[in-house]
Amino acid sequence: MKPIKTLYVSGYRSFELGIFQEKDPKITIIKRALKKSLKMYLEAGLEWVIISGNLGVEFWTSEVIPELKTDYPELKLGLIFPFYEFGNNWNEDNQQKLLTMKNNADYENSTSHQPYTSPVQLKNHTKFLLEKTQGCLLVYDPEYSGKTEYFYRDALKFQADEDYLMETIGMFELQDIADE
Template sequence: MNDIIQRLYVTGYQSYELGIFSEQDPKVKVIKNVLKRELVALIENGLEWVMISGSLGTEIWTGQIINELKESYPEVKLAIIFPFERFGSNWKEHNQLLLSELVQTADFVDAVSHQPYQNPGQFKNHVNFLLQHTDAALVVYDTEYPGKSKFFLGDVEKYLEQNPYELLTITMDDLENSSDFGDSV
């Protein structure tokens, strides 16, 4: 698919899946640097909207990167599309603060379900919404290190059977090749 990616969903490992329990962990800097490099290339090629769901880890870091990049690329916008209302309200206070800061700076915030969590179907509806409203997904994921994102990738594979969509990945090799990430895992 050679079309310009204008709307991108970014997801991947949650911080705990990578053994990251502090924003000061050196692995965060490595992941952010690789994400930033990928996002800048996409922005310079026409990317307008970056969407996240607000999950801890890859998605929060992506939101923080987009906020930093807005200084150099004011045309890029951040959308936070929650799967349901009050997403993250049961998190630890520090994590709620990270999410709250992003919500305050995002260009668009909404939830697919306007009810609090009720059932897993809300996540399925959320994924369907994201696939239908983006041109591509950038996923920090490696099949050798399974995590929650494997479910999203399964949905993307089914979606690709009948729809044009681009799937971009950042693997553990990509992260390790960018620095000493492997030494800190």
């Protein structure tokens, strides 16, 4: 594995996986999968994990990072929102999750310093993430569509011209981890 210093982690939103409660056993499996993959990157020199603040895989990643920091204190979490005031209109429970992500982050910023105005901000955010990271880890399976599909497609195009690593954790891998 080539050394990756900065890795973007994303994937399904919780509702896309039918997860509506914090005690859902699927969360434990996803966190175990994230830890397993992230440890490989950490052993190879990973320094930064970047997330965008989405609920689901990105939130669970923000919960896994402090646990990993016990053995890898050099690990940092960057929270890069696509636009200013991201998540401000969320309900109280989701606002609390957003606060947890912010509290666990070592760095926080947004690619657009304006509130949401157009999809161009999301495209610019994707472009920024691809250019500023050496790879991505996606809990995503192309056979099961979701919002991550947009980033996945853009990453495939980016890979055609750039040395960019993309690892996906799909449904088969999650099932294997559940069976362990």
